[in-house]
Structures are given as structure tokens and as C-alpha cells.
Amino acid sequence: MIKRSKIQTAIVYSSAILLGLVLLCPVLWLFIMSVSSTKDLTTLPLSWIPADISFNNYISLIGDFDSTSAESFLYALRNSLIVAISATVLSLSVAIPAAYSLSRLPGKRRSSLLFIAIATFMMPPVALVLPLYSAMASLGLLNTHIALIAVYCGVLVPFTTWLLKSNFDAIPIDLDEAPLIDGANRLQIIWYITLPIAKPALGAAALMAVLMAWDEFFYALLFTNDIRAKTLPVAIADFAAGRVADYGLISAAGILATIPPVSMAYFLQKSLVSGLMSGSVKG
Amino acid sequence: MTALSLKNINKSFGDIRVIQNINLDIKPGEFVVFVGPSGCGKSTLLRMIAGLEDISSGEFWIGDRRADQLPASERDIAMVFQSYALYPHMTLAENIGFPLRLAKLPKDQINNKVQEIASILQLEHLLDRKPGQISGGQRQRVAIGRSLARDPKVILLDEPLSNLDAALRLEMRIELAKLHKQLEATMIYVTHDQVEAMTLADRIVILNNGEIAQIGSPLELYQTPINTFVAEFIGSPKMNLFPASVNEKKSQKKSIQIIGSNDEFAVDTNQHPPQELQTGNQIQVGIRPEHLVPSDTGKIKGTVTSTEQLGSDTYIYFDSDTIKQAVARINGVASIRPGENICFAVAHEHYHLFTSKGNRIKPTVL
Numbered sequence: 001m002i003k004r005s006k007i008q009t010a011i012v013y014s015s016a017i018l019l020g021l022v023l024l025c026p027v028l029w030l031f032i033m034s035v036s037s038t039k040d041l042t043t044l045p046l047s048w049i050p051a052d053i054s055f056n057n058y059i060s061l062i063g064d065f066d067s068t069s070a071e072s073f074l075y076a077l078r079n080s081l082i083v084a085i086s087a088t089v090l091s092l093s094v095a096i097p098a099a100y101s102l103s104r105l106p107g108k109r110r111s112s113l114l115f116i117a118i119a120t121f122m123m124p125p126v127a128l129v130l131p132l133y134s135a136m137a138s139l140g141l142l143n144t145h146i147a148l149i150a151v152y153c154g155v156l157v158p159f160t161t162w163l164l165k166s167n168f169d170a171i172p173i174d175l176d177e178a179p180l181i182d183g184a185n186r187l188q189i190i191w192y193i194t195l196p197i198a199k200p201a202l203g204a205a206a207l208m209a210v211l212m213a214w215d216e217f218f219y220a221l222l223f224t225n226d227i228r229a230k231t232l233p234v235a236i237a238d239f240a241a242g243r244v245a246d247y248g249l250i251s252a253a254g255i256l257a258t259i260p261p262v263s264m265a266y267f268l269q270k271s272l273v274s275g276l277m278s279g280s281v282k283g
Numbered sequence: 284m285t286a287l288s289l290k291n292i293n294k295s296f297g298d299i300r301v302i303q304n305i306n307l308d309i310k311p312g313e314f315v316v317f318v319g320p321s322g323c324g325k326s327t328l329l330r331m332i333a334g335l336e337d338i339s340s341g342e343f344w345i346g347d348r349r350a351d352q353l354p355a356s357e358r359d360i361a362m363v364f365q366s367y368a369l370y371p372h373m374t375l376a377e378n379i380g381f382p383l384r385l386a387k388l389p390k391d392q393i394n395n396k397v398q399e400i401a402s403i404l405q406l407e408h409l410l411d412r413k414p415g416q417i418s419g420g421q422r423q424r425v426a427i428g429r430s431l432a433r434d435p436k437v438i439l440l441d442e443p444l445s446n447l448d449a450a451l452r453l454e455m456r457i458e459l460a461k462l463h464k465q466l467e468a469t470m471i472y473v474t475h476d477q478v479e480a481m482t483l484a485d486r487i488v489i490l491n492n493g494e495i496a497q498i499g500s501p502l503e504l505y506q507t508p509i510n511t512f513v514a515e516f517i518g519s520p521k522m523n524l525f526p527a528s529v530n531e532k533k534s535q536k537k538s539i540q541i542i543g544s545n546d547e548f549a550v551d552t553n554q555h556p557p558q559e560l561q562t563g564n565q566i567q568v569g570i571r572p573e574h575l576v577p578s579d580t581g582k583i584k585g586t587v588t589s590t591e592q593l594g595s596d597t598y599i600y601f602d603s604d605t606i607k608q609a610v611a612r613i614n615g616v617a618s619i620r621p622g623e624n625i626c627f628a629v630a631h632e633h634y635h636l637f638t639s640k641g642n643r644i645k646p647t648v649l
Contacts, residue, residue: 174368177335182382182429183356192381196372 027258034058034251057252069239073253075227076235081260082145083231084213087152088206094157095205099164100190104176114165117158125218136223143229148220152213159212160205167201168194203268211261232257285346285359285436285469286311287332292341294327294493301327302493305341309471314463316472318480319490320516325473326441328490332471333362333439345436361430362439365446367422369414369429376401376410379428386433400428403465420451427459431466440472444479456482477517481505489513511641514569520598522569522635523609525583529564539636541568543604546582548631559644566644569635572598575611577619581626585609589621601625 004012034057036050061073102114132151133142141147171194179189195202217233224230230238236253239246287309294302302324309315317325330336332343334355343351350358361382369378377384379400380393388396401407404424409417414425423443430438443459444452460483463470474480480487481501489496489504489512497509501517508514508522515521525541532538532549537560540547550560560566575583577599585601588608597617600610611627619625636644 172366172368174364174366175370177355178362178364178368178370178429179381179385180335180355181333181360181362183385183433185356188385193370197370199372 030251030254033247034255036248057246057248058256060249061252061256069249072227072230072235072238073232073256076230076232077256079145079224079227079229080214080231080257083148083152084210086145086149087156087213088209090149091153091156091160091209092202092206094153095160095164096190096195096202098157098161099168100186100194102161102165103168104173114162118162121155121158121162129219129222132219133222143224143226145229147223148216148229148231151219151223152216155216156209156212160209163205163208164198164201167198171197207261207265207268210264214257214261286344287437287469287471288342288344289332290342290344292328292331292343293339294324294331294336295339300493302331302339305495307488307495307498309469312467312469314470314472314483314485316474316480316484316487317490318474318477318487318516319496321475323490324493325475325490327493329362329439329441329471329473332437333360334358358437359433359435360437360439361433361435363423363426363430363441363443365442367414367426367446369422369425371414374411374413375406375417375425375428378414378425379406379410379432381429382432396432400431403431403462404428419447420455423447423455427462435468437469437471438466440470442474443472445474445476452479459483477519481517487517489516507643508569508635509643511567511569511637514635514637518571520572520610520612522571523575523606524567524569524637525603525609526605527566527568529560529562529566531562537562539566539568541583541605544582544584546629548634550636559638565639567637567639567641569637570629570633572610572612574629574633575609575627576629577611577613577617578626578628581628583627583629585625585627587619587621587623587625590617590619592616599625 032048032050035053035055037052037054060067060069062070064070065074102110136142136147141150175193175197176189179193184192214231215233216231217237220231220234221237224234232253236250236257239250239253287307289305289307292302292305293300305328317328319325327336331338334350334353338351341351342349345353345358345360370381373381376394376397380397383393383396397410398407401410404427406421406424406428409421414422417425423446426443440459444455447455456479459472463483472479472483484501486498487501487504488498491512496516497504497513499507504513504517508517511522511524515524525544527539527541530538530540530547536549538547538549539560570583583603585603587599587601589600591598591600595615597613597615597619598610599613599617599619600608603609638644
């Protein structure tokens, strides 16, 4: 390994600290806002440390079940969980065999299929939303979980397929042929060999899929209209849409909404660290 | 132990024919080595036997069962890959036991079999490790162990030793030969290393451009190569090919003279197809480096260009009038310097005669 001089080390560390600050400052400010009183948030100049700290905003979101804000927040949380997890599970269960087939099986038409799938992923949502809306309306699916899950799968399947395919491509073909000779069929190869080796990629794909579904706003805003199907981004926006925007409440909802994906990332980080490939082929 | 039979096997990728008209019968328990330069189709042929590549036309039989349409998993063939292809997320025990797990054997039975194989291959103390934590030679043993798990009828080995260093390769070569005796399994071994082929094989199949050039025991190939390709491929350093002419001699005999030398010898044309030894024809005379003996009265002359001292042998490279970089192999240390003139004598029974196109003219010499 090349030894770094002290100046180089200092530059590396200060850049890392700067990056950390840039990334964490908004989150920190969001948290400060969530525990500040409305008075502190409307007095100029704003101060980093609020005069009185209270967790009332959190209580009114998740503690006080009778308040309307708690009702809309908790329903939105439930809807978001259902939609994000279902969309992720469904799209991964399609993307895994699809990615395997695109990566491993012969045939020229397969690769063009992947390009078409990627192309749909590139289309701006605005171009698709009107036909989708009328389709959902005539199917009677507006304001249901199914509508959002279906739309999100349409976005996630091409994305996760592409992500997994490029990871499956990196697995040596010998690791497909050896189990074939050992007596495995294709599904057994995927289950016993490909997926365990591609675990980091699988974790990354699942995480990205959950995040995309969790954060999606545009379709959720248009396809849902009450607490039966509204997801968190829409519900949080609703808090700002009233006559008076309660910034503390919005911030508290924002902080709470980040907890599920952040904790998921925390638990998946082990599987995200790769290094499993060493020693499988050659020396 | 099972016999294998390949009948008129062909393989094409699009318009390119990579395997052409292969006919080969492999006896039960035989150790057959496919050898040839890179791109000759030897690995493709092995993969066709394994079921990893389709056979474009022809028949493939395993024992008395036609197998060219059988999927790889049903052929009861095991294969050791050049890259080892160990499963990186499984322990060595799980790697070796994987084929048995797929066959849904009970756990204790799998364990017993894994222990048995591990003791044959001296891997008992490593069974809990993962492939990333062991050396190249040990990985090679695990790969062989996995291929033994199902007691397969046939074991295919695709350049299994090519990733090992020279000392380990020698060791594994001896172990493989031992293992073959012990298991009595039919083995097909692909290599580009003619030393491995010569030392391991019961029979060698030499492939060139997707066709079988010659099949035979190692010594058959060495002593009676069917054409100049085989002659140059088997033996190290490779055989020297000198241009020669056919001259008329009295009493129905002809003589062959290596061009540029006064080395002339008689052949009985009654035993030869006359069109190959017509007077005035150009032919080639092959002489193995070890048969060139330095001698002051020798008739093959040249100028030494370089020498290689191997301790046990000395390789002398020389230019003659007609060929550049001919090579002679002399036992022990020879004190010959580049630039010196040198003469070699050759016993006539060591001549190999080939037509100008490279096919053997037999029998060789009177």
C-alpha cells in the first residue's frame, strides 16, 4: 500500500468530514425543527438550539390516537409499508429469474428485451400518468394499494432486473455449469448458488426498491385520495397543505418516515459488504 | 466403469465447424487424454460429452444408452473444471456433499461419504473451511472430491492442473494417476501439456482443427506419428523436419537424400506406394532431437546458434543449409559454443518419412 503524507491524510479526512456535514446537516436541522416550538421556528434569526424543546409533535403523530394528524400519519405509515414491501417482494421475485435468464441463457432477442425494459424505466412519469390513471379508473383501482403496487412494480422490475443482471454477469459461468453437472436444475442453481453469491447485490436491489417505493410522490399523489391508500410522502405534504403549515409537525413526520428505511439499511449493511467471491475460481 | 462411444460427432457454431466427424470408442476404466493446441476443440469436445454443449450431429453413447439428448444432470458424469468452480459460500464439506444433497440423500449418509472422500484426498482437517481460506492445490483436491461424491461412471477433467505451480502439478499428476487406479473410473482428461498427456494416458487423442489427428498409446504416437502435426506436437523439443529428395537407384531401389547433406539411404520401393516416392519428389525427413548424435563423421551439418543447459541434457540449436533452428538433445553437459560448426549422425531406423504435405510414408526405412 502506498503511504500517504500527513497533508494528504488531512485532505482526505477533511473532505470526508465536509461530506458528512453536508449530508447530515439537513437531517439535524429537520430534527431540531421537529422538537422546536412554532414560536422558535417563526422568529428570525433562526437559532440552532431552540429555546424550549418538546416532543409534542411526536406524541401527536404516534401517541395520541384520537388526533386527526395521528390517524392520517399512522394510516399512511401502514399504507407505505404495505405498498413498499409488496412492490419490492413482487418485483424481486420477477426480477431474479428475469435477470438470471438475461445473464445466462442464450438468444439474441433477450438482450433487446432488456433494452426495452430499461427504456420504459427512462420514460418520464408525466408521459405515463394519464393513460395509467384512466386505466386504473376503469378497473376501479383508484385509491387502492393494488394500484400503487402495480405502478411501482412497473418501475422497479426493469430497475432491479438490470441491477441484478449486471451482478449475475460477474459470477463466473463455471459456477453455473458445475451445479448443472452435479445434478441441479436451473431453479436449484439460482437458489443454491447464484442467489447466495449475489447476496450483496440482492440486498442492494431490495434496499433501492424499498426506498424508491417509499419515497415515490407523484403517482401516490394522483392515484390516492384518502387514508385508505395515501402513503407517507402524500400524507406529509397534506400537513403542509392546510391553512397554516405546522413545520414542527411536518419535520417530526419526516424524521419518523426515515426510520424504517434507515433501519433496513442498517440491518442490510452486512450483506451489502461484498467479498464473498474470493476463492471460488482460480487462485 | 462405463464405455463411451462417439459416432460421427459434429459441432458447429453458426457456419463455423469446430468439431468434425469425431469417431471414438473409450473402454470402461480407460484413461483417455485429449491433447492439442489451443483452439483445436478439445475443451468443446469434453463439454459436449458432459452435456454443457449441444451436439450438432452424430451419436453419443454412454454404455448402451444413447446420451446426446440427455441433460447434463442425467448423464451420471462428473467434471472437474479448470477454474475449480468451487461454491464460495459453502464449506468444503458442503461443496463435496452438494451433489448428494441435490440427490436428496439423508444427512448422515452425505456426511459419511464426505468423510470417506476427504480421507482419500487428505482434506479431513479442512472440511469446515471455505474455498477462500485454502491453497490452490487444496482447492484442486476439493474440486476432484466433489466430482467423486456421486460415484460417477465417468470423470471429465478440463485442464485441472493448469493453475498450479510446477512442483504441485507434478505431485497432483502422480496423485491423479494413483486415484485412477484406485477408483477404476473411466476418465477423460483435457490438456495442452504433452507431458501430462504422455504420463497419464492409456490412450491419447490428438486433436487439430476440430478433427482427430491420431489416436494411440503415448509410445505409438511418439514412435509412429501419422503426420507432421502429431510428430511436432508430441516430444519436446519438437521433431526436426528436413526437406529431402527421392533419387533413382539401381535394382528397383530408390534412395532418399536429405537436401544439403550427403546423407543418402536406400528404400525398397516395392513396399511403398510409388506415387509418394517418385524419383525427383520432394519429401520430408523427421528426426527427433534425441536421435541427433554429434559425430565428426556425421552427415547432417550445421552451425550452432545457441545452447540451453538443463543439467541432465543440453539442447543445441543449429542452422543447417535447409532449415533454421533445428535442435538436438544431448545427454549431460556438452561444451559447445554458438558459432561452432557441428556434424550429427543419425541411425537410419530413427528417420520418419513424410510426404511434402506432411503425411507419414510407411513403413519408414529399410
